[in-house]
Amino acid sequence: MSHIFVVDDDPNILQLISEYLRKDGFQVTSFPDGHELVDRIRSEAPDCLILDIMMPGVNGLSLLTTIRTFTEMPIIMISARGEEEDRIIGLELGCNDFLRKPFHPRELVGRVKGMLRLVQMHKSVDASTSEHGTYLTVGNMKVSEELRRVEVEGMEISFTSREYDLLVFLATHMERPFSREQLIQQVWKYDFLGEVRVVDDLVKRLRKKLGDAGAIFHIDTLWGFGYKATVKS
Known part of the structure; x- marks a missing residue:
């Protein structure tokens, strides 16, 4: 069973994403912010990360920069902002995919599955x-x-x-x-x-x-x- 980390400060979105992933058989760990995220990734090595950009405290782009110093795990960034610059910066910093809110949770689940298939192929x-x-x-x-x-x-x-x-x-x-x-x-x-x-x-x-x-x-x-x-x- 693949283990997915989901980070979003909006509790409704966090719950919705987590529920859809669990329905598809994924193990999900959710985080309302990024304070514990880096340490948990180091200790648990999840298979994929869904990371919101705009969060209080440490934002998603800063977290992405840190995470990319020690792991190549698939990372999908999500954002409520429609800024093209966010997508470009995210890609430059090493995210694998980018999805703008609002989105259908099934689309996100489909992208997660696609990422994990690629990981298996690249083995x-x-x-x-x-x-x-x-x-x-x-x-x-x-x-x-x-x-x-x-x-x-x-x-x-x-x-x-x-x-x-x-x-x-x-x-x-x-x-x-x-x-x-x-x-x-x-x-x-x-x-x-x-x-x-x-x-x-x-x-x-x-x-x-x-x-x-x-x-x-x-x-x-x-x-x-x-x-x-x-x-x-």
Whole structure:
């Protein structure tokens, strides 16, 4: 049974979310604020966190920043504010999904289930060692970092240096959202002098090559922000 933590200072919303999750078979622990949250996450390691942004005392974004220093657990942020900036900041700080209030509890439950399915799928992402050195397996894609070689079901795919570097960075940070600026810092580093939209062109080329090869590794667009890597069967 998956264990879900829910944090919201509105008791009605907290109760409603908790009831819907329990009806679907989840174990739920609810919190009216974030005062005990970090310590409880460290001690109990829940499977997913639903975190409100606007709360008295420590707000959700501050808590998110702290939580991301020690765990990659799925985090869904919720907010009564319709500010696009909240969503962008939340994604930058490491939340996996964002839902604006009011929302139907069934939609939230569906998103939780989707997150947990991805976690199970990503358990197939592992580092192994062979005579050719260490390689990563992501879905049906295998990456040899020593050889800078990528195979999908045994078929090698040819990438440019930039394409390969972006692919490996995203593949080793599954489900983590990154802005275009962050990807430029990781892939181009100090050699970049152009526009950030160059990332879009690079992603487009990667998607075509991966799609042609039948890879189930995908690069998802986060509109108005950037990209993240997922595995889709």
